[in-house]
Amino acid sequence: MMTPLVQTPEAITLLGGGGFAPPDLQLALSLAPVLVAADGGADAALAAGHLPRAVIGDFDSVSPATLAAIPPDRLHRIDEQDSTDFGKCLRSVAAPFLIAVGFTGARFDHALAAMSALVRHPWQSCVILGAEEVIFLAPPRLSLPLAAGTRVSLFPMGPVRGESRGLRWPIDGIDFAPAGRIGTSNEATGPVELTVEGPMLVLLPRDLLVPALAALSAGRRAAAPDGPASAARGG
Template identity: 40%
Template sequence: MTVQDTSVPAADAPIVVSQGPLAIVGGGAVDAALLVELAERGVTLVGADGGGDAIGDAGLTPAAIIGDLDSLQDRAGWAQRTRVIHIPEQVTTDFQKALYSTQAPVTLALGMTGKRLDHTLAALSAVLQFAPSRKLLLVDEVDVALAVVGPIRFTAGPRERVSIHPLLPIRFEQSTGLFYPMDGLTLEPGGLIGTSNEGTGGVVEIIPADDTPWLLILGKERLWDLMAL
């Protein structure tokens, strides 16, 4: 069992530093074809404990495997092929361990959702903690969720689904390009949320009142667009 804590241990220095995009892979639902595409595009792959096996199942070798290693199969075999970094502390999840042990301009998280609801909720908690300090995207079978701090501007097609999800209570000053405007709305978990909004076609701009992290959720086909923002 992992006991959650608001404090996150920090490594003296990142163990894995990527100059380009990095993908942290967990043991949830993972699209093997997407992993192959990421590797072909030069994205660094890191396994969060059992996520190393998901990378191996796709025929790939991660740059490192990080975690408490209670789920990794054949730890000794992996140690002969890549860096296996054992972090035994039980204050954080393996996703958090991988986050505080890595550094990259853009970080994707795959296999952090699906299969187990508690893992999905833990992933959202980790995103909330790390969003102010790094660009994070959660990727599942259908969607990609970008953790946003502050305003954002992007394009969306007519009637394209654009979901805005609050991680904490957050007020939005204004928006343009959305079928349901966000002007003056306060969203919060357990209250009003912004799922299943739609683009009107063209530029979408969303401006919150402060720097509280929130999620912008688009279809998975928009992954590379969101990475470029």
């Protein structure tokens, strides 16, 4: 396992260049104060008045002026083209949890690539903050303290089976797949317990960012073979 480019006991905000509302960045930084920019996200960071702790990517989107304004030891160029800049960040940082901002707004293909990156880095406790929802990859077991009537969407990124408690439409015995059964627009009847085998995205209303982070982090810690340290470093 490679040594992370950024390793911190504080949570990390990952900033992309995909467009976002300024209050979203402020919200993320209030919870995850270490700012790491994914390539062109560095331009957005400086425009918002923030100097990122690190910039990670292939640097095909960040402007020369921004590169010149950031100390060289904070610039981490990764030239390979087999992963997105978001994926490069996910594999290169270690923190208690991550909040990703600016990865869903500008282009739908970039948003889909961000979902794929979540699946490829399942050890990270990363929540994507979107305009209407928060999105994360479900750990094998997940406990969500939801109120009755809360929208809970589940989207499989491959074959998935699972069990649920607290959903209006239980998922027990269903074979989920992207080209088969999906689980959008389900609804909580109260606190929700999920057990899943396979890559399942969870989408919740964005005002549930904080409980989503807490539930995801707890689920990742429980799933890590060697405890919290193993979950943070990805192995």
